[in-house]
Every structure is written in structure tokens, then in C-alpha cells.
Amino acid sequence: MRNPRIALTLAAAACVLGALVWACSGGEDKAADEAAKAAAAKEPDAATAKEEERAMKPEVPKSDISGELFEPPIPKAPAEVGAYCEKWLDAAVSARDEVVGVEGARTVDNTLMKMNDIFIDVEHVLPFSELMANVHPDEKVRTAEEKCQQEAMKLVTEIGLDRRLFDALHAMDTGGADPLALRSRDHLLRDYRRSGVDKDDPTRAKLKAIKEEMVKVGQEFSRRVREDKKTVRFAPEALAGLPADFLKARAPGKDGKVAITTEYPDYFPILSYADQEAVRKELYLAFMTRAYPANEKILKKLLGLRAEYAAILGYPSWAEYAAEDKMVKDEKTIAEFIDRVAAIARPRVERDLGDMLARKKKDVADADAIHEWDRLYYTKKIQTERFGVDSQEVRKYFDFAKVQAGVLAVAEELFGVRFVKAADAATWHEAVEAYDVMKGDKRVGRFYLDMHPRDGKYGHAAMFQIVSGISGTQLPTASLVCNFPKPSADGPALMEYGDVTTFFHEFGHLMHHILGSGYRYANLTGLSCEWDFVEAPSQIFEEWARDPLVLARFTAHSETGAPIPKELVEQMRASDEFGKGVNVMRQLFLASLSLAYHNADPAKLDLLELLKTVQSKYSPYPYEEGSFLFANFTHLEGYGSMYYTYMWSLKLSKDLFTRFAEKGLMDPGVAADYEKYVIGAGGAVDAERMVENFLGRPASFDAFEKYLKE
16 A cells, blocks of 8 residues: 555644554554643543443444545646645645534534544545545646645644644643544544644744745655666577567567666566676666665655654654554664564575475576565566476466456455446546445545556555545545556556556555545545554455465456466465565565664664675575665655655454464455454454454464464
8 A cells, every 4th residue: 555644634734754644543652742731631430430341342333335426627737726726725724624613512513523624624635635645647746746745734733733723723622522532532633643733833844844845855765666667678689588578568679679667567667587697686786776876865854853863852862753653662662573573484594495496506507696576576486496387388277357347346345345347437537537435335435556557656556545434424535556568559568467466556555545435534544554563454365365266256368268276276376475574574674664764863874785785684585786776765765764664464354364274265254254343343343343343353473483484
């Protein structure tokens, strides 16, 4: 998912992480002033009792996904971006003024619900501008959308530092309020304290300036990566090993050479199939120099801003600040988790590397190491030779059009919904498709599929929100933005099996956003769960891409038309087990790197030296001279110090999947419970409680440890 901090139920304007807002549900600000403490002290017993009462209830309130379809207009020119942005930000300001201007007793309706209006108005701007800045065909519009984000975040920052709103929430009469209203208010108050609302005027002004600068610097970091597409030219004979359809789609130019870019549809096939190590190495190094050297200075500035912001609020580091409102609560827990998983994975890592090096020596007798540019190539070689899985042959079963239809059909059956093409929907590009999500005869959301690469478009795979669903007000909408092979007159677009898994993963995010929507309160709907849980529903959906019965539903060999055989899927699953150790350790390296960059002293930080230090401790592969991962590791902007969330969520997803594994992947009873207690819960309960409600027991590390060892 693209930047979970933009999973904007606007968990409150008060919680700004990095450049934009993500739903926060965190703890108390360590620096809350005496006035705030005194106000809170007036109602601790009642609040505590109500929190305990809510925690004891196993049922999650059913969300009512109802409302009108809100569709932001697709801008055709920069001026339209500015007008739309101004309209909704002005509406948010008016809503804020209404909250401040309330006379007499403060109630849920005249305070909490009016604050809700502020967040809804701002959300009409922020996620959509994030999407447009990454997918709109017109570069000038993309630039205007970035400016809109900056303006929106200025307002978000003002809201988050507005002591009048904080005081209004404290003064609200909670007598007779429903449990979700209390939860929404509790979380807003916590987020306000974490924003520094208690500070004096000069300090709040400083925090505001830092936040605004973080937006601009973060945007620049990601934009430079997105726009720095490098091209390497190779003689056709140098591309031996590449699939025939890949070569057919890339004819040599006038110089007789084939242009290969650092975009994903080129990059991963080259690293997976090119027989010549020199070719793989050259493209890898080009990929790892994107946005370098410019982003070295930009990243250091961003890290400095984050550290300064955290220090003003009384935290020892940005990593500690960012962890406080997650499941982990502190950075020590993150470090301990990384080391625990690394200790389990290391024996397998050594076996994987030994096997890969032995196989490489058959090609290069004096080889003494496996490099980053070798990892995909030799993993696939061993999978083919040891397990009989030819990845190029496997591709023939995964025609993009059939895969897309298959993923949608599986989700329809599993979640009891229908996807109907929305012919009336306006899109930002002719290749984009729109679908309405139907439950019975009732529309409960809409999504867009932007699935193929083009110039200027976001280069990875992600789910972008457009708006969250608010019960009785608006339906949830979102878009998948991917870069899968595009069908053409020359033949079907054959997907790598890993791309199929990615499709399921991102669609899991989409279903979480759509079916988790419907609560009244903007900071409790959709993807407003804790950040380190948000990947679990997408990771669990990858399991459907590994099931032979599921895959047989939509696969068809490009030459014979036969569905993929169960035996081949079982071989694929067995072959997928090879390389698990190095893949897990590589993820831990990235998690540790993101943490290390955010708890180091920015004034003394040498980005490259720290990269080398962390890589030597965790990565299965050596550092390669001339590579600069820190300059193009875009998660450093979007996730900050929180890259550990992928492994943390995987731990949870393996635990959640145990019920499906026992009853069957398409079991309607388990699926209904999963929707009710997990993805349908939005942010109505803590993630830990979601897991316990679904499993009927507390979360366990057992399934994850078994996965790591098997």
C-alpha cells in the first residue's frame, strides 16, 4: 500500500507522520502540560471504566457502509487542481470555526461530529492529490497536486496545533455517548497531545514550520526517485535467457541495441533471467543510483527535521516517537523483534547462500560470493533444477486478463460482493477501469484499476485511497496502481508468478479499505487500525495465490489452454520455500536500516557508512560499491522508521491464516468472521483485540516461527 500515513480516515489532523497524515491511535504525549492533565483528571474513572467495558465486548459493531458516491473531478489543467483544493480546504476552515464558535454545553453532535466534518473535508483533498501526483499523465498537473498537498498539510498542521479544538474536546459532555464516540474522542485527544498542542505559542509555531517543511522535502525525495528513469542499452545477444515475449516487445533501436530501463517491467525480468552476470550487474547498479547524489542531501535534511520535531516533543528519537502509537509501542520492541526473527532465520540463510554459491560456481568456477544481482537469477535456477519449476513455463499460465478476472472473482465469492464495471466513471487515463462494489443490490464502494506502466506514473504496486467510507455520508473509493505487463496485438501479457502474488496482496488492501469503512467517525473507519497491523490483511490474501484449487479457477496455458496442474502448484510452493531465509533476512536488513537512520544523530550521520554497517550485520548480500540504496529507498519517506511493519504484520497474518488453513480458504463461515472481526472492524477496536476476536485466543508467535523454520 502506498504510504499508509495517507490511509486518511484523518485519524486526526493532529497526527502527522513524515509528509502526510496517517490514522493514529496512540498513547499520551509525554510532554502534556499541567492544564491538560488537570482537564483529563476530571474524568479518569469514568473513562477507564468505559474503556474496560468496551474491551470486554467480543463483538465488533457492524459497519453500515452507506452514503453517496463522492468522486473528485479529474483535473485537466493545474488551475482546476487549485480551485478544487481551495474549495474543500475552505470548507474545512468553516467547519473548524463552527466547532470553536459553539456556545453552551458541548455535545457529541456540536463538537465531535463537527470535528468529523473537518476531517472529511480535508480528506476530500489529501488522498486524491496523493494519487493524482503519482498517476496523472500531465506533469504540470502532478506538480500542482503536490502543491495542493502542501496547502492541505498546512491546514492539517494548524488543526493539530489548535488548542481551542483540544479544549473543546475536553469540555465535551460524554454522558450517554456511544462507545465508538468515546473511542474517537479518546484517540483525538491522544493525537493532539502527541502533536504538541500543549506547547507555548513559539514552540507550536516551530512545530508547524517543521511539519510543513517535512511535506516539501518528503515530496522532493520521492519525486526524484519516481522521475529518474535510467536506460541501459544492450546488444540483443547479451540478453540471452530472457523470455521470448519480453524480447519481442523490445526491438533493437537504430544502433542495433535494446533499450532496457530501470522501471520494474524491465528491471525484474533482467535480474531474474539474464544469463550474463555483467548485464544483471550493470542494470542493478543503474537502479541503485536513481536519485543519487541529489537525494543524499534531501534525505539528511528530512531525517534532521524529523529528529528535531521529536526532540521538541520530548522524545529521544523520531523512531521512538513514531512507535508509540503502534502495536509495538517503542523502538526497543522493534529492535528486539528484528533480532528474534534474525536469530531464527540465520541457519536457513547460510544454507540458502551455500546452495546459491554452489550453483553459481557451475557457471563461474572462481565465484566467491552471491551478489544482489544474483539473488533472483540463482533462486530461479535452483527452483527450476531442484524442484522442476521453470518460471518461464509458469508464466504461460498467467495471462494478465485472466489473472485480473480471477482475483476479482475470488474476492467476490470470499466476501459476498459483486464487482460491476462502472461505465459512467471518469478516469485519469484511458487504460484505467472503474468497478462498483455491490452487496446485494446495494453499492458499498468503488475502485479503479490502473494496472500498466507509462511515463511519469508511480513505478511500483500500491493501493491508493481516494476517500474513506463514512456511514450515512459517503462511500469508500480507492485505486490499485500497478505496473504489470500490458496486453497487446502481439499476444497475451504473461505475468511472473510473483506479480500474481502482488496482485492478491494489493487487492487485500483494497478490500480492507472498502469493507472496513462505514463507521460514523473519520478516525475509526477504513484503514484506521494501527500502522503495524495494516499489512496483515494484504499479506494473508497472498495465501490464495498459493492454493492449487484457487489458481485452477483462472489459469490457462497460453498454448494449450489447460489450467495450471495441481502438481505444478505443489512444486511451485515447494520451490518457493527455497530462498525464504535470504528473503526474510533481506527484509530485516531494510527494517533495521529504516530504524537506524531514525535513531541516529542526523548531525553526525554518514548515510553510506551506516548503510554499510547495517548491511554487514543483517543483509545476506555484500554492499556493492557504486550503489546508493538510501537515495532510492522510497519507504524512508513514506514509512520512515516503520519498515519493520512488513515482518510484524506477516507474523500476524500467519497466525490469522491458521483458521482458514483448518477450514478451507473459501469457507464461508471463516470468511464471514474474518470480514466481521478483522477487515470489517476498521479502527473500532485495537488490532490486538481484532486478532483475538477472530482466533478466539490471544495472538501467538507459533505460526510465524513454524513458517520461518519449515
